[in-house]
Amino acid sequence: MTMSDTSGASSLSARPDRSMVWRQQGLWVMNAPGVLPVATFMLVLVLWEVGCRVFAIPSFVLPSPSRIVGGFDAVSLARWIEHVWATLRVALIGYFLSIAISLPIAIVLARSEILSRAIYPILVVVQATPVVAVAPVIIVALGSGDLPRVVITCLITFFPLVVSTTTGLMATPPELIELSRSLRAPVIREITQIRLPFAVPYIFSALKISVTLAVIGAVVAEFVAADKGIGYFIQFSTSMFQVQQAWAGLVVLVLISLILFQVVTAVQRIWFPWSLPAGRK
16 A cells, blocks of 8 residues: 555545534534424424314314414404403412412421421312312402402412422421521521522422413413403403414413413522522523
8 A cells, every 4th residue: 555545545534424523413403402392393383284284174173373373463462462461460460479478388387397287288178179160259259350360370379389398498408407406596597598598499390380370370260250361362262263363362371381481490590500400500
């Protein structure tokens, strides 16, 4: 073998394999944040549209995505803003109120075993009671307006917050609690500086679940008694056989829930990055 043959072979072996480069670039694109969920969502939309057209599914049974877009156009932007704000207002008020209620209850349950045995069964009974069945009674008792809808939202959202926060507070290593008590640290410092930091991951897990449940609670209340809101809009549209508009309202609800979920996730990532799993910071 000549010198030129040797140099040519070495130069060819030094060149990167194009298929390997393309494969690595494809993996990089697929691993980019948000690419895979968006691609999956677009694939579902395409299959949905094709299925509705191929099988000639009636629009009153399952409208295609293109017809749902037409449902958006049939309603003015001012009406959409009015309905979205009505639902969002009730959901957020009920959500933050449930946070304010659940945190003290969780602290009490975590610190006192006797009170935990007394209160926890009541919380389970409240959670086991179908809110849809109780909603008309709450509406009659509290009258019209936002108050009964906020109460219904609280009933749906506060239980996961109480359970997860209590679990997080009780996950504190016992030796740290014994150390704080041996140093005669005040109870408030034990809770805020020892127990709560360990409970933050549990609390945010519950916050993410509850923020979507808050939207559900607001919609359930609007189904029972309301004159505005996305739940009212969906119920009114179905009663008028405007299925495309009802599906458009459902899409809006999904978008609201996704946005609120991402907001809570962003708050955790920005202010409490240490509470995230190692691979998701």
